[in-house]
Amino acid sequence: MVAKLLDIAQAATTATLLMRKKSMAESATFSRDMDQSRRAIRASRERLRQRHRDDVARGWEDADPSTVVVSAFQADVFRSAFRALVRETGTPQCQWRDLAKALVHDFTGCELIETGLVDWIVSK
Template identity: 45%
Template sequence: MDLIKHLETARAVMETSFQLQSRSMTGTAAFRSHMDHTRQAIQESRELLKRLRQRYREDMAQVLEDEDDVAPMRISGFDADVLRSAFQNLVRDADVPECQWRVVAECLVREFVGCEQIEAGLLDWITKK
C-alpha cells in the first residue's frame, strides 16, 4: 500500500512538472511574441517620426522659399505659454536685469519661430510681470 501511494505521488509530481513545463514554454512563447510586437510597434513609431520630421523640414523649406508671399508665422497659445514660462525661468535662473528682458524674450522667440519679424504684443506679453 505504501508503494502504491508513493507511485501515485510520483505520477502526480511528474504530471504537475510536465504541466508547469508546458505552461512555461507557452509563457515564453507568448512573451517572445509580445516582445516582437513591441519591437515592431517601436520601429513603426520611429519610421512615422522620421516621416513627420521630413514633412516638417519640407514645409519649413517651402515657407522659406515663399517667405515674401507668406503671412507672418503664427504661434499657438500653448506655444506662447511655453515660451513665457521658459523666459521666466531663464530670467530668474540667470538673474537677468529687467532692462534686458525684452532682448532676451526677442532672442528666445526668434530661436523658436526661426524668423526675424516678431510681433511687439507677443514680446510685451512675455515680458509682463
C-alpha cells in the same frame, strides 16, 4: 499509492514546464511586437519631422523675406514652449523677453519680431 503520487508529481512538473515555456514565448512575442511598434513610431516621427522641415522651407521660399506671418496657433505653441522652457531651465524673469525673441527667431528665421507677440508670450 506511490505510483499515483509519482504520476501526480510528474504531471505537475510537466504542466509547470509547459506554462513556463508558454510564458517565455508570450514574453518574446510581446517584446518583438513592442520593438516593431517602437520602430513604426520612430519612422512616423521622422516622416513628420521631414514633412515639417519641407513645409517650413517651402513657406520661407514663398513668403516675402521681410515678413513672416505667425498664426494664432503658432503663437500659442510658442507660448507653451516658452513656459515649459522657463520651468525646465529656471530662467530668471529679467531674461524672459530675450528667450521669447530667440524662440520666435529660431522658428521663423525673421530678425524683426513684433513686441506685442513677445509681450503676449512672456505675460503670465
